[in-house]
Amino acid sequence: MTGEQAVAASIWDRSRVWVTTGAIALIFLAAIEALAVTTVMPIVSEALDGEALYAVAFAGTLATSVIGMVASGAWSDARGPRGALYVAVSLFIAGLLVSGFAVTMDQFLIGRLVQGLGAGGQTVALYVVVARLYPPHLHGRIFAAFAAAWVVPSMVGPFLAGAVAEHIDWRWTFLGVAVLTAIAFLMIAVRLRGVSLGHGEPQNLRVVVTRLLLAVVVAVLAVLIGFSADMRPSIGWPVALGALVVIAVAVLPLLPKRTLRAGRGLPSVVLMRGLVAGSFFAAEAYIPYLLMERYGFTATWAGLALMFAALAWAGASELQGRFGERLGNHRITLISLALVGAALLSVLTAALIEVSPALIVVGWGLAGGGMGLLYPRLTVLTLAYSEERNQGFNSSALSISDSTGAAVSIALVGLAVATLGGGAGVFWIVFLFCTALVLLAAIPGFRLGHAAEAPRV
Structure with missing residues (x-):
């Protein structure tokens, strides 16, 4: 491909259009599932008598997604991402079905854990x-x-999920997505057939197994922090803080070196993703709850x-796609953190204090804008700092930081x-x-480096 052809290339080119559409x-x-769960969880926890485990329904899914991310990253580096993607989507569907048919909170949580395995693997693949x-x-x-x-999910997803839970049955917010995902999966499997996704490289089996075991440790302990909310505080807090220390040690081999020290470049990209994910998603899990408990809102x-x-979020992401390199990483960091803050x-x-609920609705829109500007930029930077041999590892590290940060934060605030x-x-x-x-x-945020930025003149 000539330089002129490369510039003219599009994500909607004939060679990529079906992959783009499927992805x-x-x-x-x-997106529909994530928005639906956040909206209907107050109703689900009440229906299944699981108010004490409200946070675990979020944190558990995020925690097990770490296992899916590590497995998918290793699989993608070794044999390409096709098989990893297919298995991940299958697990995602299975988890939705288990949650949708659950009659106890324990069954519901099992479905959420399985769903997390699939969601994490799907993202990395x-x-x-x-x-x-x-x-x-x-x-x-x-x-x-x-x-x-x-x-589109943001326009109708939360409102529709609330209406379905309120007027039909909350179960259909899970079962409906499972059916649609299965249909889309069949179409995607056909479209990806014959598309070259590169060749994998041999992986050190010992290293891969070690990383998977560490991911399991991180996931189990993150879920344990969530369950600590159901313990007496005198027991729950020591358990949670001890688990947090072990997580910090266990997660190190799953991330680039110097991540927890905010090393310049990729380590800071990965660390920032975990911190902002923890902040945004822990807060968002309680936004509908606050509106329903304090202001008497219905789920709808x-x-x-x-x-x-x-x-x-979507609008800001589009702006980042068009003007991200012109804005630069430092400017994007400053704007994004200011909006979320x-x-x-x-x-x-x-x-x-008692104020108009409009302050919550409009204010949280600012948070979405900040995250939409920042999130895709961090993903672009991760790929810019990667080579083909470590694209799976670095992509999984970014997602692991994301999910671990969110899972631990949600569990801690629940406690x-x-x-x-x-x-x-x-x-x-x-x-x-x-x-x-x-x-x-x-x-x-101010140590991201200048990868993927336009040359300075």
């Missing part, structure tokens, strides 16, 4: 597919397209806050809420903790 379909359905099939100058566009796949209307945030302060205010007695009156501790994480994210 976007998977992101689209994952898709990143490697992008790295193998799309030239670097299209990476920003394809990840912007992935983010744009949240637009509580989804509005998530809808505005997801729309802002302002959003958290707005919901913190609403959790402390904090339980310790303070539960209920909307103590939700302020959630948003205060998340604000602190955003401030901490500024440290790696």
Whole structure:
């Protein structure tokens, strides 16, 4: 391909159009499920008598996704991402079915754990597919397209999920997505047949097994932190803090060297992803809960806050795809953290004093905009810092940091809420903790380096 042809290439070229369509379909359905779960979890936890395990329903899925990410990354590096993607999607569907048919909270959580395995593996496999099939100058566009796949779900997903749970049955928010994913999966399997995804390289079996075992340790301990909310605080906090220390040690081999020290370049990219994910998703898990408990919103209307945030996320991602290199990494960091910080302060205010719920809805839209600007940029930087031999490892490291940060943060705030007695009156501790994480994210945020930025003249 000549330089002129490379510039003219598009993610919608004939050679890529079906892969692009299939990948976007998977992101689209994952978006519907993620938004639906956040909206209906207050109803599910009440229906299955599992209020004490509310946070585990989120943290558990994120925790087991770490195992899926490590396995998918190793599989993709060794044999290419095709098989890893197919297995991951199958697990995602199986988990949805188990949760949808659950009659106890324990069964529901088992489904969420299986679903996490699939969701994590799917994300990493898709990143490697992008790295193998799309030239670097299209990476920003394809990840912007992935983010744009949240637009329609964000417009109707939370509202529709709330309406389904309120007027039909919450189970269909899981079973419906499972059916649609199965249909999309059959179409994608046909479309990917015959497409070259590169050749894998032999992997050190001992290293791979070690990394998988460490991922299991991280996942089990993250879930344990979530279950600590159901213990007496005098026992729960020592258990949670001890698990947190072990997680910090176990996760090190799964991440680039110097990640926890915010080393310049890729280590800071990976660390920042975990911190902002922990801040955003821990707070978002309690937004519908706050609206329903304090302001009397139904599940249908509580989804509005998530809808505005997801729309802002998609719009900001499109801007990043077009102007990200012109803005530069430092500017994107500053704008993104300022938006997320302002959003958290707005919901913190609403959790402390009686204000209009519009402050929550509009404020959380700012958080979506900040994340939409930052998230795809961090993914682009990860691929820019990677070579073909370690694309699977680095992609899985980014996703591991993302899910581990979110899982641990959700579990910790769940424990904090339980310790303070539960209920909307103590939700302020959630948003205060998340604000602190955003401030901490500024440290790696200004050490991202200049990979993927336009040359400075």
